[in-house]
Amino acid sequence: MELPESFAVALPDADASGPIAARLDQRASLVLDHASGRPWIRARLRADPVVVSDSGATRLVLIGPTSATQRDLVSLTGLGRDVAGIIERVHRFHGNFAMYLSVDGRTVACGTVSQNRRLFHSTVNGVTLIGDRADVLAQLGERTISPVAVGMRLLPNLPHPHNDFAMWDEVHPVAGGAYIDVDSGGTRTSTRTWWTRPAPELSRDEGAGLLRDALDSALAARTGSGVAVSADLSGGLDSTPVCYFASQGPSGVLARTFYTDDPGGREDLHWAERALVAMPGVTEHEIISVDSLPDFYGGLEDLHLGLDEPSQTFMAAPRLLAMVAGDVERGVGIHFTGIGGDHLFRSVAAWDHDLARSKPMTAWRRARTEARANRVSFRTTLRQLTDRQDYATWLRTALRDASQRSDTIAPPGLSDWGAPLAFPAWMTDDAVDAVIARMIELASDASSLSSSVAEHFDLYTMHEAGRVARGMSYLGQPDDVLFDSPLIDDHVIEAVFAVRYDERDTPMEWKPLMKEAMRGLLPDDYLHRATKVGGGPQAVRGYAKHYPTLAAIWEESGVLDQGLIDRQALVEASRPNDTRIPSPMVITLTNLALFLRDVHHSPVPQSSEEAR
Known part of the structure; x- marks a missing residue:
């Protein structure tokens, strides 16, 4: 076996x-x-x-x-x-x-x-x-x-x-x-x-104290043995606090910051260096150009991770495995990431839906700030804030309307219990009908994760973060490196969930709860950070360069042979574009194809439909 x-x-x-x-x-x-x-x-x-x-x-x-x-x-x-x-x-x-x-x-x-x-x-x-x-x-x-x-x-x-x-x-x-x-x-x-989420009742100051203590305890539970550890240090408000508390451990921490030569590509390094002055426990700060790592969408040809589900880990794995190799060379036993921070500390529209019941004017101001930025009308904002449909009704409606096709993902509205459903434009009509029918059947007795839209969305989002972290945790296992994400420990989640929504995050400030938690620990000039640079240019270049490999992976996986996908429509929709990052639909397809390709190389039985 x-x-x-x-x-x-x-x-x-x-x-x-x-x-x-x-x-x-x-x-x-x-x-x-x-x-x-x-x-x-x-x-x-x-x-x-x-x-x-x-x-x-x-x-x-x-x-x-x-x-x-x-x-x-x-x-x-x-x-x-x-x-x-x-x-x-x-x-x-x-x-x-x-x-x-x-x-x-x-x-x-x-x-x-x-x-x-x-x-x-x-x-x-x-x-x-x-x-x-x-x-x-x-x-x-x-x-x-x-x-x-x-x-x-x-x-x-x-x-x-x-x-x-x-x-x-x-x-x-x-x-x-x-x-x-x-x-x-x-x-x-x-x-x-066995677990009940805390009610969001605390002020930002109160919650910040709980969060600070929970993070301190989370990292102490891992570093107390003296094991050698490394940590991502992007200069952002997720990895930097994790790195700070890791640096308090008995063996200190090896910190890594990556930069690019794209516009704004050294911004992370700038902020990381500001934060480092408060971390004497950083034993070494590695500054690495992303040019030394595999490209975005590169290194997938011979990748076999053996995960038990499709995961964002597949696409990130070549770069992450390069980091693991560096850990092995240094004798590192635990590699810390900031995964989960965006899920915990950035607000979603559903928060304002809950706030509308207790603080209607606050909810309205927050909702309109986001709505104006996204060109959502006054009337639509009001309708969504006052919409009281329950989870079962929302899910039935979402599945009924799910046959729409798209290459993009619409953001959830204020009253949505999840992201709006949309099928890829290249999925066959028969496949869409079959999937919708089965999803409706599976949803017949479904219940929400919590009674309110915001609390349900919180848990749904944390499950998504946990699944990403879970996939990544397997990357270092063959080399005895624990790839770990302390921000989604139970006690950290509880500390954040206990804070009132209007104080946990605002449309006007970047991750204010984490800033408050780290006040007095990290430098004040660092805590003024208000943005985070993405990897868009790298994604565009990498996708264009490695598109033939991705297409070959789709073919090799067998996913194109199951009657799910219109090949010609996929080719037309997936062509690289010099000014646009790849569609999330294509990324999802690639993660699924990499998973299925691994299954073909394993002894786990396939279905008869897949084996044909």
Whole structure:
């Protein structure tokens, strides 16, 4: 059995687990059993730390960076059968980890709120397995890739719950903030919510203190052991605070800043150097031209990541792997990123929809500031602010109207529970009809992530951030480097979510909550930063240069042979343009094609439709 570089599987306390465990033993580096002696945990851990308490009737394992010690876990196992109590206390620890519990024959597990530590379950040999990779469970159960999932993944912004489905039939996700409980026979399974988001009630000053403490604790949980660490230092208000707190660790931090010779391409370096004066713990500051990295859209020809879903990680991987190579040369064990910052600290239109109930004039001013910039009319703004349609109504309407075709993605309106749906112009009519029909069927009993538009959107956005970070976390595993994103730790998310929407961000200032959190720690002149430079020119050049390779990847993946795509329409829509970055539809297609190409090179079964 061919298995990935890192995985974890929890087996029920049942006789049927024995043969399954035997298939995993050949690659497992962590082998733990239930109190009965039957197999419980089979995992291969490369970069991830692990804390274990595996004696007695109650056994507990945390996989991933955590402030918990073995003594802490031994103390928690003294709670015996109190599963909810154990989970509540485990959540008090800082870090980014999954929990696995064996108690009285039951097998219990939970991941993180953001789904950075995502879990799945599936029935194999008549019993329910829990794992952190959908492809491993699919391989154990000989599951096939779902043609419907493939079709849906051609859409750049899938709504909840469609964005949550695994790519294989009969492999099911465990929701962020929930835990799964499997009985001793492995046949009865239940899921329960363990996490409740805090109400947005705090002022910016109050929330900034919580955020500062949460970030400090998040980085301390990772650096306290003295492991060598590196950090992105773009000069932005995401990576820079992470780098600052990483520099407080006992081994300091290696900081990296990249620059380009495009207009504005040295702006990040300018701001990074301003911030560095407050970071004496930076042991070295590497300044690197992006010309030394693979181009945008370059380096994909022989890329095989083995992820378990399409991900933005594929397109970024050649550049990120170059960074990992630098970490390996320096003996770095953890590489910190600022992923999640834009998701947490930049407002979305839905915030103003919620504000309209408690602070109507504040909501109106904020909404009109954004509306004028986007040429949205007065009447449309008012209509959206006063729209009180519930999630089920919005989803039905969005699916009913989803047959429109586009090469762009419209921003969500004030009352939208998700980004407006749009199918690529090059998707066939039959494929669009089939996908819409299946999405309507899957949405028949769907419920929102929260009762309000803003709170739902917050959680949806954090799940998206967690999935990006999760994909990237696998990049360093073969080289024992943990590619880590502390901004989406549960406690950091809670600190941010507790702040009132009108104080968390404003249309007039760049990430004011993070600025307030870092006031007195980073220089005042650095905290005046109000912009961030993108990589548009590099994207345009790279896409034009590597377009033939991308087209070959689409062909090699088999996605063009499934009746989903009109080839000629795709060719016409995807041609490089000297003045425009590639369509997000094309990027989504490429991520899907790279995933499917990897599946072709793996032993995980394909569907009959895909294999043809």
